[in-house]
Amino acid sequence: MKILKYIGFGLLSIFLFFIAVAVITTINKAEPSDTFIPFIEQNMSEIAKWDKAIFKRLMTDEAYNSITPEQWELYLSKMSSLGSLESIGELSLENMSSVTSFSGNTKSTVVYMVPLSFTTGLAHAKIILVHTDELGVKINHIRFLSDHLMQ
Incomplete structure (x- = not known):
């Protein structure tokens, strides 16, 4: 009978631990409208x-350093062909964790x-952002999608 009390107490402790982690995560998570937008x-x-x-x-060190200098030059050369940014449309949150x-x-x-409007036409940027208290907001990944880039 005593062993059942210990097992019950152990299971209750584990359950309370996970509840506490969930509460702390909810309290500390960044609010999209205040942080990311x-x-x-x-x-x-x-x-x-x-x-x-x-x-x-603007990028995390890992994301920035995952691309060689030659790849950066090629990427930026291709992206600059979009022209000048004219406007930013309404942001759409796809996922958050x-x-x-x-x-x-x-x-x-x-x-x-x-959604973005450039002098060459419409494009979209799919952007993954991370927030920590130490770094603030940083870009982890960004990809531009445009018919103009496929030409």
């Missing part, structure tokens, strides 16, 4: 200047589809 609205015109230094400043580590740090990740 202003980042996109403030920085998309900078990104559309197609300057490698801007990408270095938050993870809390055992140290209590929460990492929020979002995926947005951003």
Whole structure:
């Protein structure tokens, strides 16, 4: 009978632990309207200047360094053919997740589809952003989709 009490107490402790982690993650996650949307609205015109230094400043180190300097030159050359950014449409949140580590740090990740109007026509940017308390908001991945780029 005593062993059943210990098993019950152990299971209750595990259950309460996972509830606490879920509560901490919910409290600490970044709010898209306060964190990610202003980042996109403030920085998309900078990104559309197609300057490698801007990408270095706005991207996570892992994402920026995953591309060789030669690939960066090719990528930026191709993207600059879109012309000048004229306007940004209504952002569409496609996915959001938050993870809390055992140290209590929460990492929020979002995926947005951003409609853009360039001098050459319409395009979309699929952008994956991450937020941590240490780094703030950074770009983890960005891809531009446009009929113009397929020519």
